[in-house]
Amino acid sequence: MNLxxxxxxxxxxxxxxxxxxSIQVDMHDKLAVQLQSQILHEIERTGAKGxxxxxxxxxxxxxxxxxxxxxxxxxxxxxxxxxVIVGMQPAVAITLVELGLEMPGVDTxxxxxxxxxxxxxxxxxxxx
Amino acid sequence: MxxxxxxxxxxxxxxxxxxxxxxxxxxxxxxxxxxxxxRMGIVEQTRITTAISELLRNMYNYANxxxxxxxxxxxxxxxxxxxxxxxxxxxxxxxELAMSDGYTSGMGMGYGLPGAKRLVDKFEIYSExxxxxxxxxxxxx
Amino acid sequence: xxxxLDFKNAKERIEHIxxxxxxxxxxxxxxxxxxxxxxxxxxxxxxINILIEDLTxxxxxxxxxxxxLEDKLNKIQEQQKTIxxxxxxxxxxxxxxxxxxxxxxxxxxxxxxDSQRTQIMMENLLQKIVETGCTIAILxxxxxxxxxxxxxxxxxxxxxxxxxxxADCIISGISPAIAQTIVHLGIDLSSIKTKATLQDAxxxxxKKNNQLFEGKIHLEHKEQEEDDK
Numbered sequence: 001m002n003l004x005x006x007x008x009x010x011x012x013x014x015x016x017x018x019x020x021x022s023i024q025v026d027m028h029d030k031l032a033v034q035l036q037s038q039i040l041h042e043i044e045r046t047g048a049k050g051x052x053x054x055x056x057x058x059x060x061x062x063x064x065x066x067x068x069x070x071x072x073x074x075x076x077x078x079x080x081x082x083x084v085i086v087g088m089q090p091a092v093a094i095t096l097v098e099l100g101l102e103m104p105g106v107d108t109x110x111x112x113x114x115x116x117x118x119x120x121x122x123x124x125x126x127x128x
Numbered sequence: 129m130x131x132x133x134x135x136x137x138x139x140x141x142x143x144x145x146x147x148x149x150x151x152x153x154x155x156x157x158x159x160x161x162x163x164x165x166x167r168m169g170i171v172e173q174t175r176i177t178t179a180i181s182e183l184l185r186n187m188y189n190y191a192n193x194x195x196x197x198x199x200x201x202x203x204x205x206x207x208x209x210x211x212x213x214x215x216x217x218x219x220x221x222x223x224e225l226a227m228s229d230g231y232t233s234g235m236g237m238g239y240g241l242p243g244a245k246r247l248v249d250k251f252e253i254y255s256e257x258x259x260x261x262x263x264x265x266x267x268x269x
Numbered sequence: 270x271x272x273x274l275d276f277k278n279a280k281e282r283i284e285h286i287x288x289x290x291x292x293x294x295x296x297x298x299x300x301x302x303x304x305x306x307x308x309x310x311x312x313x314x315x316x317i318n319i320l321i322e323d324l325t326x327x328x329x330x331x332x333x334x335x336x337x338l339e340d341k342l343n344k345i346q347e348q349q350k351t352i353x354x355x356x357x358x359x360x361x362x363x364x365x366x367x368x369x370x371x372x373x374x375x376x377x378x379x380x381x382x383d384s385q386r387t388q389i390m391m392e393n394l395l396q397k398i399v400e401t402g403c404t405i406a407i408l409x410x411x412x413x414x415x416x417x418x419x420x421x422x423x424x425x426x427x428x429x430x431x432x433x434x435x436a437d438c439i440i441s442g443i444s445p446a447i448a449q450t451i452v453h454l455g456i457d458l459s460s461i462k463t464k465a466t467l468q469d470a471x472x473x474x475x476k477k478n479n480q481l482f483e484g485k486i487h488l489e490h491k492e493q494e495e496d497d498k
Contacts, residue, residue, distance in 0.1 A: 026157065028149040029185065060156065060174055062181040063243055086435070090395035091174035093433035099178065099243040100229060102429050109435040110402055117481075171392060 010035050012042050018119055019043065019081075020112075022054040032068040039072060043081045050119035051076055054112060056087030066101040073106045082122050084108065086115040129223060132254045132262045138201030138210060146193040152184045155196055159211065162198060166209050168269050176209065176267045179244040183213045183263050186240050191217020191260065203250060206268035213263045220255040227253070282310055286317065298325045366397040366406075372481070373474045374403045375467075379412030387423035391430060398436045405477060406431055407470045411442030421456040428461050437462070437477070441470035 010031070013020045019042055025031070039051060053069065055061065061069070073083040084107045096103070107122075109115035141162060144155050159180045163173040180196075187194045194215030201210055220226045229242050241263075245251040250266035289300045298321060302314040366376045376394050380386075394406060408424065410416070416424075428438040441464040443451075451458060464470040 026153050028153050030149055059160070060177045060181060062178045062185070063240060064181075064185060085433075088433050088435070089174075090392065090399060090430070090434065091171040093395060093430040094171055094391060095174045095178045095247065096433060097426050097430045098175070098246050099182075100246075101243075103433060108433055110399065110404060111435075114402075114404065114435060171388075 010038070012039060014042070014046050014048060017049040017123065018116070019046065019048045019051045020054070021051065022057075024057050026060075027058070027065050029064050032065050036068055036072050036075070040075055040079065043076060043079050049081055049123055051081055051083045052086055052112060052115045052119065053083065054086045054115075055092075056089065056111075058092060059089070061088070061092050061096055063099055063101055066096055066099070066103060070101075070103045070106045082107065082119055084115040084118050086110075086112055129254055130252075132212065132252055132264050134197070134199065134212070135201055138199040141198040141200060143198070144196045146184055146187055146196060148193075149188065151193075152181065152188060155184060156181055159198065162200075162209055163267070166200075166207070166269060168209075168267070172267065172269065175247040176211075176265070179247040179265055179267075180211055180213075182240040182244040183265070186263075187213055187215045187217070187261075191215035194260075203266050203268065206249075208249070208266045208268040210264065210266050214260070215262075216260040219257040219259055219261055220253075221257055223253055223255050279310070282314075286314065289317065289321075293321055293324070298328070366393050368397075368401050368403060370471075370475065370478070372403050372405055372478050373471075374398065374401065374406040375409060376406060377409045377412060380414075382413060382420045382423050384419075384423065387427065391423075391427045394427060395430060395434060398431060398434055404436045404481075405439070405474045406436055407439045407441055407467065407474060409442045409467045409470070410440060410447070411444070411467065413442075413447075416447045416450055416456075418454055418456060421451065421454070421458065425458070425461065439464055439470045439473060441465070441467045 010021060010023055010025070019039065021035070021039060023035075027035075039053075042048065043051065051072075053072070055069075058065075069085055073085075076083045085103075086109050088108065107118060109118050142158065144151065144158065146152060146155065156177055160173050160177045163176050168176070184196070192215075194213060194217070197212040197214065199210040199212070201208060203210065227241050227245070241253070244263075244265060248265040248267045252264040252266075253261070254263075255261040286302060289302055292300045301318050301321065304311050304314050304318065366374055369375045374394070374397055376390065378390065382390075394408075397403075398406060408427070410424070413420065424440060428440070431438050439462045440458075443463055443465055462473070464473060
């Protein structure tokens with residue numbers, strides 16, 4: 001992978017069974033691709049059952065990043081981990097819908113707390 | 129399809145070359161700043177920034193980069209932000225097909241051009257195989 | 270035979286007339302012809318002077334009128350601005366979003382839904398969802414006279430955008446007539462939760478709320494049990 005983006009690696013934090021990713025930088029495509037495989041590797045390494053991706057700082061999600069996020073959710077699902085996208089800005093949501101990316105099948109939550117509740121509920125449903 | 133030329137009366141705000149991905153990030157934020165200067169609302173700002181992101185990606189992936197010209201001028205009696213993306217890439221064989229929803233030429237696009245068109249007020253495209261593609265988007269408040 | 274036309278300095282005076290006339294033509298209305306000599310040319314000279322006076326007066330009048338018109342135009346433009354502003358205000362007013370219950374927002378939609386209104390409505394609703402943290406929103410369309418393909422698409426767009434934020438929308442107030450049109454037009458609303466009346470939607474929202482709430486209690490309970498161990 002390219003060296004110049006290595007220093008910009010997005011941190012992934014593990015809390016209990018979950019991974020928390022907070023995207024704080026304006027994403028470009030390589031960074032998005034890198035983040036996707038980074039998260040998948042962390043799921044494998046830690047055995048996490050859920051991933052929260054906070055995008056509240058992102059001012060723009062275009063088709064590439066949108067597809068990366070929904071692809072991320074499907075890939076994690078195959079690895080038995082649920083993904084919740086958290087904190088999308090209203091303007092971003094409107095633009096995504098107009099762009100034609102409705103991200104079906106991707107779980108979303110208003111904030112981290114609600115996202116966490118959602119993941120816990122999902123886990124409980126899976127266990128029972 | 130008509131060739132895209134600039135109007136003499138338009139005000140040139142800047143010209144930026146797109147060479148690598150960082151240029152895309154940079155130009156995106158420049159476009160957002162111009163949209164703010166045009167007093168566009170947050171949704172409008174996001175629309176034009178997203179549209180330009182789609183166009184710049186096409187330019188970077190298919191044509192090895194190109195130039196972006198940002199202008200302001202009167203379009204249909206509106207003071208519009210006019211952004212033109214010019215590349216000297218392989219061009220688009222079938223523009224009509226490329227403009228239809230869901231079409232992809234292999235790199236998993238399919239939203240780029242038609243998506244960008246939906247996000248702006250006016251959209252023009254001119255492409256010649258082997259010579260390159262010019263796309264112009266216009267947005268007003 | 271005596272010449273009945275007795276002109277003194279006739280050539281000079283005619284030249285003067287030409288002079289004054291060309292000044293007038295150039296827009297200088299201050300010059301007048303001298304009429305102190307009494308002869309047949311005097312009548313012409315006086316007539317020219319009167320014409321110049323008339324012209325001056327007319328010009329003044331038209332200038333005044335032009336100013337008045339410009340004034341009026343400015344006023345009209347001013348009024349137009351106010352009207353546009355009021356229309357915008359009205360649009361915002363016509364889509365009030367209220368929090369009616371814990372976690373539940375209601376947006377009553379009244380009147381025809383065009384793209385501009387949907388735009389404002391959608392932005393208002395999404396903003397309110399983010400501000401209040403409510404995860405259930407009811408769009409009540411009892412007050413919408415007809416639902417065509419365009420209106421349905423606008424509603425779908427709003428619901429989808431809200432879902433991307435993490436909120437669920439329920440559309441209520443679907444009358445038999447609207448249900449018929451929707452099916453006849455082949456519009457697919459199966460991805461959206463729809464209810465016949467606002468009351469049904471409220472009950473559904475509360476039930477959903479309870480589920481969320483119970484889920485939380487259940488969880489806290491479980492944690493406490495674990496703590497007890």
